[in-house]
Amino acid sequence: MEQSFFTGPFASMCELYVAQKRATGSKYETGARRLRQFDDFAKKYNIQNYQITSDLVNDYCKQRSTENANSRRDRIYIMWTFAEFLAAQGYPCSCLPPDKPKPVAAHTPYVFSMEEISDFFRQLESMPATNFTTRHIMFPILFRMLYGCGLRISEALMLKKEDIDIEKGIIYVQHGKGDKERIVVMSDSLCRKCAEFVKIAHGETDEGVPFLYTKSFSKLSTSSVNYGFREILWDIGIPYYGKDVGPRVHDLRHTFICHNIRKWAEAGIPIHSKLPILAKYVGHSSTNATQWYIRLTAESFPYIRQVCEQEFGGIYDNIEFNKEDCNEPD
Numbered sequence: 001m002e003q004s005f006f007t008g009p010f011a012s013m014c015e016l017y018v019a020q021k022r023a024t025g026s027k028y029e030t031g032a033r034r035l036r037q038f039d040d041f042a043k044k045y046n047i048q049n050y051q052i053t054s055d056l057v058n059d060y061c062k063q064r065s066t067e068n069a070n071s072r073r074d075r076i077y078i079m080w081t082f083a084e085f086l087a088a089q090g091y092p093c094s095c096l097p098p099d100k101p102k103p104v105a106a107h108t109p110y111v112f113s114m115e116e117i118s119d120f121f122r123q124l125e126s127m128p129a130t131n132f133t134t135r136h137i138m139f140p141i142l143f144r145m146l147y148g149c150g151l152r153i154s155e156a157l158m159l160k161k162e163d164i165d166i167e168k169g170i171i172y173v174q175h176g177k178g179d180k181e182r183i184v185v186m187s188d189s190l191c192r193k194c195a196e197f198v199k200i201a202h203g204e205t206d207e208g209v210p211f212l213y214t215k216s217f218s219k220l221s222t223s224s225v226n227y228g229f230r231e232i233l234w235d236i237g238i239p240y241y242g243k244d245v246g247p248r249v250h251d252l253r254h255t256f257i258c259h260n261i262r263k264w265a266e267a268g269i270p271i272h273s274k275l276p277i278l279a280k281y282v283g284h285s286s287t288n289a290t291q292w293y294i295r296l297t298a299e300s301f302p303y304i305r306q307v308c309e310q311e312f313g314g315i316y317d318n319i320e321f322n323k324e325d326c327n328e329p330d
Helices: 011-023 029-044 054-060 069-088 114-125 135-149 153-158 188-201 222-236 251-267 271-282 287-300 302-312 314-318
Strands: 170-173 182-185
Touching (some): 029 054, 029 069, 114 135, 114 222, 135 188, 135 251, 153 222, 182 271, 251 271, 251 302, 287 302
Antiparallel strands (some): 170 182
């Protein structure tokens, strides 16, 4: 018999809760994993009749040494909403705060200037060769794809050799956010760089090999990319203030979006006409997430602020932070 996903004292209620969530059409995978963490954590407490005890709440809400404020908030939020569900089933909990945990202040993206981007890629090209890693071959093309196509780091590292069509100049993203697929068109310059890279790195590799790989032909790890990124920042004189402040690898994606909006504003192209295309290109579920970048772009390049304000009028003033993309995991 297959073991249940939930094995703690709230297991049957957890299964019912997740089933209700998924009945609405949601995959609810991340939420289910967080709920299992709570159910597992509760195993060491004397839970009777699905009652969440004050001891359990106090211990589960403590800040952990390895997590940031947003991660802690997400853990507590799952417990809070699950407690709401239990109350609706006739098992009220009196030891939780009356209000749901509020989101922690979001990461403010670092938008690179054109000079900083030029310095960044110049430094990449001078990365020394080594017998121990493939970084000097993989990183220049990886970071060009992140900035040149606005890919998420997870999307880039999941690419297989066959996902890159050099002849058509297309990247097939098979596993985007929410496991969605999309087609990303490369610029001519990036396509040429990819063609050169394929000749060097994939002359004799088999189908199914990661497009960006280690010496053992496994996919690059996010941690090694983050470490290399911080090294490059150090070399070109851009301070790194920690994982909750950045700059982060994901900020190259933010920079790609802002640089495109800036170019349209400078060229007099109506920005609103391009936003739906940009949203599709970068894999946003709607233009709402993309609209937030109008304000970010105007703040990063103040000389185009007037263009944005004139085009969007009152909408510009009411554009609020949308964390769908800006706080997503690298």
